[in-house]
Amino acid sequence: MQASTSVTAELPAAAPRADRRRRAAAGGTAGLKRAHYTNSRLPFLLLLPQLLVLLLFFFIPAVRALVQAFVITDPFGTTVHFVWFDNFRALLASPEYRSSVWVTLWFTLAQSVLTLSVAAVLAFATDRVIRGRGLYRSIVLLPYAIAPVIAGILWAFMFNAHVGPLTYVLKALGVAWDPTRNGFDAFLLVTFAAAWKHICYDYIFLVAALLAVPASLLEAAAVDGAGPGLRFFKIALPMIGPTVFFLLVMNFVYGFFETFAIIDAVTKGGPGGATMILVYKVYQDGFVHIDLGSSAAQSVLLMIFAVILTMLQFRYVERNVNYDV
């Protein structure tokens, strides 16, 4: 939870960075901007509320988690032993933790790709829906208004092995569907539920980005005989690159941290740990089992993973993103 604040807080950095490049390209406008701030206290005052929020909800808890990660303690705080890296060592040696890391990576990746591709198709199609476009948009956006827990319960019920209406459909099609026993089925279920919940978020951004793509370019391509698929991949997609990149980062953050409620409602990390993502494990070990040392060590590692992943994305994916369109 704490780490999520950090990453979300870092994200807007993508935009200023783009600004900087643009400014650098334009040549020397930064000097002009500086001249407008004669009062040097004002920027700090304006930053203060946000810094205060960060301090209270991120830095203080993060430091406490860091301290907690190096001790084992009685939940009541009456007995505390400093154990150096024992909590980390125990985690890295544990097959359950390693399996949770893999589950998280696969889950986040699958969910991100699924969300983004479905949202892209829906967004690109928006333009081609002539009649009832408003209705179409509202329907696509609807899942965003549903609380994650409710969404999770809906999916769990629809695909329940015994009474789920869609289970009957699947069984009629000859699929032996049983997410309560089969870990892979459960994994698919939470992936789809998480993606379904998040598609609308990506959709809004993509629709807005696509609106900014000059219609003349698309029309010119159409005149030249490019079909909708070609127009999308060759013209629209490169032009909305920055948005797609931003969404990719956001989807990862979503998959890492915000899918907690869905996991809790659909599978509770089961069966047999098949959907035990890291953030749910932090909660399980810390809150349900009150193993604070291990839980703190896990949140520290989780924070590190999230930072590394985001950095990798900026390093390798952002290279191919062109902001100057």
Add this chain to the structure above:
Amino acid sequence: MDKTKRAFVGGLLAAAMTAGIAAPSIAQQRIEIQFWHAMSGVLGERVDEIVKRYNDSQTKFTVVATNKGNYDEVINGTIAAYRAKKAPHITQIYERGFMTMLLSDAIVPVQDLLTEKKKPIDWGDFIKPVASYYQYKGKLMSMPFNSSAPILWYNKEHFEKAGFKEPGPTWQELDKQLYAIKSKGISECGSSLAGDFFWSLIENYSTVNDQPFGTKANGYVGLDTVFVYNKTKVVEQTKRLKKWIDDGIMQIAGQGLSPEQLYTSGKCSTFFASTAAHGSVERNANIKWSATYLPWEEGTQPRNSSIGGATLWVMKGHKAEEYDGVADFLAFVASPDLQVWWSKVTGYVPITNKAYEAAKKEGYYTANPTREIAILQLNRGTPTANSQGFHFGNYTQSTFALRQELESVWANKKSPQEALDDAVRRGNEILRQFEKLHAGKY
């Protein structure tokens, strides 16, 4: 800007002060006792009723009962409150939290407190497995409150149609019956797997069949206990459950559906679950239901089953006169009259033999025979080192590991032996950590 800020801070301070003044002035004559519990819904209403009865019965103390969510949330809330020095006087903690509470250094042992306050409690009168679970060095550490035991619920009609009077007393007979019921097409599901199956089908299987769960008398005589259930009959039991699940004899409800529904709707013929389900089964079942003892292995002498539920713990750090009220309230809770009433309205077992006798005398069990099963099962024979209870540190965590490993068995990812070995390995790591933390305290 500075002015508005100052006004804002001033407003906050004023609000805080008035709130601070207002709160204590309400209860100036009566001393307030905070009681946190995990009973929601109908059970929560019953707790409120107990508290109201107590508050009306005397004028010195006011007990304030607050539902703090489920058991996990109550223990966490209590911990957080204790760390902030705002702990309640009394808190309801589940049986699995026993060792955590005992060695927390944050509690007052109940028997010591009530003896000191001269409350006339017959400490020898508690139902044995109830007392033995919550005792340390022969003294009760917390006040038993809601105790239950798992029993075997069954659908009378299904058994009768298949030509059986009732479920057979052993696992072997029950196994044959359930397969017969299925093959005759009477019901496609022999049993619904309860959410707390690790309790009803693994732990209680061990106590009833007198199998050790861990060394050192299940942790009673030392923190250096290790789990051993991967070398006992539990392995056979796991194989049986796995076979049942594979053959569709046993079904798993899954999220979004309660296992109890599969039984009460008439889909599944049996259900291994707590006697505390009486309240909801009586209300919801559309079937001719009945219940009996948990089965045992052919050729063994069945022992008592273990209990589940929660007890009331007294927290450290309050004023002496407040503890007068705490002791008074706990004595009230343990009184036979209240226990008879509580057990009738909830389905939990009465915690003392006096309460049990009183209910029996009234003819309550003649009218409701299934209500007596749990208590007869708990009172069966003298508890052995294997059946007195479980004193394992961080027990929720190792229980969870066991449950997770068993799920891997149902999913065909591990064999029963592999899974139980892994569960024991994980459980033992948890026990060692607990031992390291509390070395020399037990």
